[in-house]
Amino acid sequence: MSSTTSAPKSASVDGAGVDFAAVSRTRDRLNEALRGKSDVVEMVLVCLLSNGHLLLEDKPGLGKTTLAKALANAIGGRFARAQCTPDLLPGDMTGFSIFSQKTQEFEFRRGPVFADVLLADEINRATPRTQSALLEAMAERQVTVDTQRFPLSRQFFVIATQNPIDQHGTYPLPEAQLDRFAMKLSIGYPAHQDELQMLRDAVGIAGTETATATAEMQEGQLERIQNCVAQTSIADSIQDYLVRLAAVTRSHPSILLGLSPRGLLIWQRTAQARAWLARRDFVTPDDVYDVAGPILSVRLGLDSNEAGTVIREILDTVTAPDYSEAQT
């Protein structure tokens, strides 16, 4: 996979147009796979472009895996899936060394983390030991096995799913693990019309899932777009807004664990991605505001019932930068 180290600020119109077209097609693919959930799809794209990892939490059968697979298919690259179970070992995720009778040496067998897109299905069913094996991979995009370091793909992207209902035999993700995720999204039930359409579409199709289509993004294109996103400008006042928001999470009486600096960095990057998707080269307070829910819900240790209320309270407490403060 080729890498583009610096997407120029003055990117050519054609290049930018191609990128937008690719993202647009990816959006269409996801919307096709997950009907009536365009807002969720938009957040998934934000997460993807901000180079973060995604945690999908919802009831069974709502399309978490479908969405993950559709995304993996759309962005191309190597795709791997790990069905997390209690007997899944860390080595099953990262890979392990085996003795080769042929070469009379230990050879390293790469695990699913070496893919470009990893779907960790029902991650909370894996043991903490196995979950921890993903820590290094998600944060630093590398794994260390037997004192040997193996770099992962630069666009390594984890989509983990978990079921909040059936908690028997599960291991809740630790805070350290949750902090590695950029967002937590819930899909929710589709609307009436969307379910009708889904039923109509299913008529005549024998398999449960459609066949994998071609990727919408070329090799290295995602990384280039991610670099473009990173260069989206953000005003000092908005950065100050972000810091004030983070400070409020740290002193809020309902929150055990405030937003970490890493969480703050991720929040800024997702806001940049949101601005890029809106075809702007600058971030507005709305971008920060819009991604606040998925960003904060994954890392503030809140119940899903009260998360919305607390996040709303936090956003209401801190006044966003206003036009009147802008300097001419």
Next chain:
Amino acid sequence: MSVNPAVDRPVVSGRSPAEPAGTPGAGSSGAGRVVRAAVHRRAHVSAGDSWRQSSLTLHLLTLALAVMASAILLVTEADGGRRPWRIVIEVLITAGVTTGLALLVRKKSIDLPDPPFILPLLVMVVVASIIQEPLQRWFLATGRPFEMMIMYSQKNLMLALGICGIRAGCQRLCVIIGVFLTIFCAVISGDRTVHWLIAAFGVMAIAWLVESYWDTLRKRLLHTDERRIPRGWLATAMAIPLLLLLVSSSAGSSLISAVEGFLPGSGGTGESDPFARSGVNDGDALVAGTNNIRSFGPIEDAPFAEDDKPSLYDVVNYKFEEAARKIGRQDRSVALPAEMLAEVRQKLARSQQAARQFSTLRREAKRDPRQIRNLDSHAMFYVAGRVPLHLRMELYDVFDGIDWYPEEPVEGLNGMAMVTLKKRPWLRVPCSSRAFDLFAHSETHAIKVVNLRTNVIPCPPDTRGVHIDRVDQPEMYGAYKQGLVKMNRDALPELTPIQILSERIDFSRLDQEAPGWFRIAPEQSRMELPAGWHMRAVRDLAEKWTAGIPRGWKQIEAVRRALQENYQLDPQARTADDCEFPVGHFLLRSKRGPEYLFASSAAVMLRSLGYTTRLVSGFYVRPEKYDAARRHTPVHAGDTHFWCEVSPGGGTWLTVEAAPGFEVLGPLPGFWQRVWQGVQQVLRVVRRHWLAASCGVAALVAAFARRRVLADAVRTVWWTLRPAGSVRARVLQTMHLLDCRLRYAGEPRERGVTLRRWLRTRPSVAAVSPALRDFAELADWAAFSRSGDTPSEPPVAERGRAVPSAGTIPATSISPEECCRCIRQEVTLQKCRRVLAEARQQRNRSLS
């Protein structure tokens, strides 16, 4: 769930108290080391103590207040005696030195929880300030008055506290002393510069209060809470004292200071200090002594050279013109009993010989300005104390139908004697009977004669004492008439303050009728009336006015009120030379005349009803002439006045002011009386200028009702005329205009909510103009983008909308300038109001 322990204390370590060690992501990325090193140096400052240390802004503001207070004290002490630039230099030096020292102290003591040198420094400053004064008097033979010495020690203490203002406690004490010094200066200084400096001090004090409040908030409250300084309120609070000062300085004394009861009196303790600066309107410098050094001199040093100053009679004749020539065939009809006739005739002869009678029959004469020089421009004398005031100069008791004849002068001191009150010699004037209990309180007025030749001291009614500095021999005084004091010399000493103590009658007590009042056996000479049919008609008129009113003060008031309300004051009106009874002509026919006819009419009518009356001539000290800056009222020749006095008995005389436009000084009003008088004053002004007032009120009401439209019009005009500058500036200006319109329309955009988000929830407003959505994009760009802020950038339309272009103005369907113009023209206040009202109605309908 635990409550965050860091809520009530500030962060003093590198790691936020809310972020425990080992917080994921806090240390590994390096962001957790944010300020640890920076604050490590002050780590030993306890967390509970750091809030007591002030911010640099507040510290400097405190210093500025202290320097301003010290400047006010300097100007006050200089009292116009020093050149302004020297004061400015001294103030600048003070400011520079204190600021430098403050920064040094701040630097040295920032790490110390409680700098040990503060208290010794303060004690040393106070002691040094007090020790300096005797040394200065001893060695340099110069010194300050005692009060200034104390104030200077306080000033030094204030500056020292300001220097040590890193501690919040020192700052507060510094400001308190500054306020005290300012109040002191405001009380003792009449310099206008001081007033302006005090206003500036007030504005700065408000700023200090606000900054202090926000500084405390910043330190004590949740550091994450939203804090925003209310600049609008701050500006308003600062504007109010400035506005008041502006009004008070520009409106003039007649409007602001002439309201009765608010004028300063004299008073004083009589203390004397050779180092005193000028006294507090007291003692030797009582009357405008600041402008003429001679006013400090004792009377024997004052000039007594012969001059052409007018006598009292010149002044009377100047104002009321000469008496008409006596008509030979006129038959005087003085109705006196036979046994008194000889005595009265003798008196009349004496009066006529001395030409001291006052005729109510006067004719127009050509004035010779040379006779009384500068009467209209220079005051004859000045009065300090409450006004309006009637000052008696002559008393008349016998009236023959045309002329009033003065009372017989009394001989000697007539019971007057010198007494010493608070080490000052006072001539005590004997009091008449106090059986009626009419007197409310006594008060002092002071008079300084500058241009009047008379030896009679102008005295207010019910004078009880006279004091002239160092005049302690009773031979210097004499009784002129009952209640009138003269000096045994040709004229009153010029430019020397004469203090007069008098009692004020509480006229409200007269309403409660006592049985003995106005029923004491009358004095014949003050009851006699001319005979003839005119007099009968006058008596009938008086009885008509008082029909049904019980005898007493109410009857007198009825007569006075009838004269004031039904007759017109006309100083130029003259009675025909052949008129036999000018009072009757005035009352029954012309109904207009000068004030002596009002006074004579009141006296005659009250006599006809059986009251003891007399005519008094003197001066009326007009409140509208009160000079607020010098705190005195000048009296000119035109203030010569006649009025009537009526006696309830026992030697007491009550002033009856029958001429319209003149008032009698009552007792000091209480608070609510002052308020009521203020209201009356306003109502009088309104009544006088009813047309202008009505138009003004109507305009104000209309402006208030349409205030939003007016404000919008003003803002729109300002938007149009204002230079646009860059595209970014223009967009932000338009955003401000739009914000104002939305606020005036009753649905303001909340602060921090972008226009795009706001429009999302108000689709009706978004539909007002298609340019709004483009403008929302432009507004976001103008406020939050870092680039592309000059109008010389490539035009937007060329780039199209498909691709975002970094660093330039966002692509909109119309150019930014055009978009701003569309917003101004299409998103009007009226449209916003209409669509928002419709949306509200629709919402209410759907809810119901």
